[in-house]
Amino acid sequence: MxxxxxxxxxxxxxxxxxxxxxxxxxxxxxxxxxxxxxxxxxxxxxxxxxxxxxxxxxxxxxxxxxxxxxxxxxxxxxxxxxxxxxxxxxxxxxxxxxxxxxxxxxxxxxxxxxxxxxxxxxxxxxxxxxxxxxxxxxxxxxxxxxxxxNGEAPAPIALTPVARAPEGVIEGPLVGGNLATFASVVGTPLAFRAPPGAIVILEDVGEPYYRLERDLWQLVHSGALDDAAAICLGTFENCTPYGDLKIETIFDTWLAPRDVPLYTGLPIGHGRDNLPWRYGSAARIVDGQLRFSN
The missing domain is CATH 3.40.50.10740 (Murein tetrapeptidase LD-carboxypeptidase, N-terminal domain)
Structure with a gap:
């Protein structure tokens, strides 16, 4: 069509x-x-x-x-x-x-x-x-x-749990996007806040790791992720690493005290892969997969 x-x-x-x-x-x-x-x-x-x-x-x-x-x-x-x-x-x-x-x-x-x-x-x-x-x-x-x-959702995507993968199903609205963009509107009328039970996707490009941590810290302490049920990481293309530090370690540092499940593996972001998803649609994390609903 x-x-x-x-x-x-x-x-x-x-x-x-x-x-x-x-x-x-x-x-x-x-x-x-x-x-x-x-x-x-x-x-x-x-x-x-x-x-x-x-x-x-x-x-x-x-x-x-x-x-x-x-x-x-x-x-x-x-x-x-x-x-x-x-x-x-x-x-x-x-x-x-x-x-x-x-x-x-x-x-x-x-x-x-x-x-x-x-x-x-x-x-x-x-x-x-x-x-x-x-x-x-x-x-x-x-x-x-x-x-x-056309009203058809894509096939499920396998995720890799970083920590605190709960038993059972996580289900909620799918929201999120670019980490630096959301950090930039904290404190404005456009400030991002995850709806209750949301599965939040985050990705970025071209940022040194310390800036990613700064942006994440800002989101966390603004309350943007207080009601999130899980965080799923897309790609972080051309983001300058610090030694052998892994990007998921940065996220886990700030999410672990809040007991928010963290996953990686989404082919979503600024690189070769950028699988589309419908903003706000219902999604589920079950059996190690992110499953979309149309």
Whole structure:
């Protein structure tokens, strides 16, 4: 089934040549994309000033000929929009993206609108990669995105428990996203807080380990994770290690005193793998697997 997407650039500027390279592979895959008349009107490192990006968002949602709204990339700037959006103007059309989009996905969920944490549009380039593993991962992730939009959840994912894996089933809403993004909005009206019993997914890119710990400490002590039932780690791409310290050790240091189960192994993040998931949907951790519900 062919799908049509409204494209938005809600955050950082993207080289138009990169977007052009993604269009062909996506259309061959059955994903048609609609560029607005003016997708970007660059201001500094942003795709446009707040007013431009906000009006582009409204126009994308209002287009009756598209199935979803798809961010071309993340970067920086989504929080600017989230405090200005008139949520009553947005119909029930899914928003797709990740990274800096995490704040918009979380706000969509809070306002009763559908959202999918998944690849951004420019990653359609991966479909034409010279590396078979990259192409295969892109096809898997985009097929899963197609599935979510058609009401079909992906297959379960095997997890690796780090500590305190409880017996029985953990079940709750699936939320989360980019660690640094959520840390950056602590103390603002956009502050992330896990709903009671939530399974929280966290990932990041390009951060030294000490910054990851700083961001995690900030989330923990802001109360953002007080009601979480479990934390599941995606990938932490190009994050600068400290000696032989493991990323899960940092998380366990701050989660262990709170008796929050911790898992690793999710193919979700800024690397080759970025399996999409529906924000706020019911999920279960059972028999060492994360199981999705549509």
């Amino acid at each position: 062919s799908l049509t997407f409204s494209l938005i650039a809600p955050a950082s500027f993207t080289d138009p040549a990169v977007l052009d390279r993604a269009v062909g592979p996506l259309r061959e895959f059955g994903f048609d994309v609609k560029f607005p008349h003016t997708l970007q009107a660059p201001v500094r490192y942003l795709a446009g000033d707040t007013a431009h990006r906000l009006e582009s968002l409204y126009a994308a949602y209002a287009d009756p000929e598209t199935d979803a709204v798809w961010a071309v990339r993340g970067g920086y700037g989504c929080a600017h929009l989230a405090t200005e959006i008139d949520w009553t103007r947005l119909p029930s059309k899914p928003l797709i993206g990740y990274s800096d989009l995490s704040v918009l996905l979380d706000q969509c969920h809070r306002h009763g609108l559908p959202a999918i944490h998944g690849p951004v549009m420019k990653e359609g380039i991966k479909l034409g990669s010279d590396e078979a593993r990259t192409r295969d991962a892109a096809e898997r992730d985009l097929n899963a995105l197609r599935g979510w939009l």
